[in-house]
Amino acid sequence: MSRSITEVAIGLLSRREHTRLELSRKLRSKGFNENDIAPVIEQLVTNNCLSDERFTESYINMRKHKGYGPLRIAQELRERGVDTELVDEFLDRNSPEWRAILQQQYSRKYGDEPVEEYSDRAKRAKFLQNRGFPLDWVFSLTSLDDV
Numbered sequence: 001m002s003r004s005i006t007e008v009a010i011g012l013l014s015r016r017e018h019t020r021l022e023l024s025r026k027l028r029s030k031g032f033n034e035n036d037i038a039p040v041i042e043q044l045v046t047n048n049c050l051s052d053e054r055f056t057e058s059y060i061n062m063r064k065h066k067g068y069g070p071l072r073i074a075q076e077l078r079e080r081g082v083d084t085e086l087v088d089e090f091l092d093r094n095s096p097e098w099r100a101i102l103q104q105q106y107s108r109k110y111g112d113e114p115v116e117e118y119s120d121r122a123k124r125a126k127f128l129q130n131r132g133f134p135l136d137w138v139f140s141l142t143s144l145d146d147v
Contacts, residue, residue: 005032005040010049017055020045021081056082056090067105070098072132102133106141 003011005027012018012026020041027037044050056077063073070093077087106128115121128138 005036006043008032009040009044013044013049017058018050019052019055019081020050023050052082052086053090055080056086060090064097064101067101067108067131069102069128069132069134069137071134072130075132098133099137102128102137103141105131105133 008030009023009027012023018026023041023044024034024037027040028034041050059077059080059082060073063076070091074087074091074093077091078084106124109127110124115124125135125138128141129135
């Protein structure tokens, strides 16, 4: 017995929040027709079972706690179909919390090891930049300015 598109969608949403785009992609990958997917998604939004706002807030918190910076999180949200305005509404790029996360990631990775050479500084900067922190923040770390 095959499950209906609504049952499959609710099953996916019961595991974690999704964006409209993610849910649509997953339902298509399970063989459902686009013409059947759109009305189901709209009904789920109307019933508050699917919310890009809820997804955005929970995704930002999850990635922030894993030590990622605002640039990377914003990019990942856009890839998942979150509107830029919604990203800007929920992602406060100027929060002092980001610099604390940057420092925490740096300390976790490199501890108190001093920067010996320029290549070491570049490697550390690349690590932090790949985590999603702006380069000017990365270079503002005192341990990176010593070289």
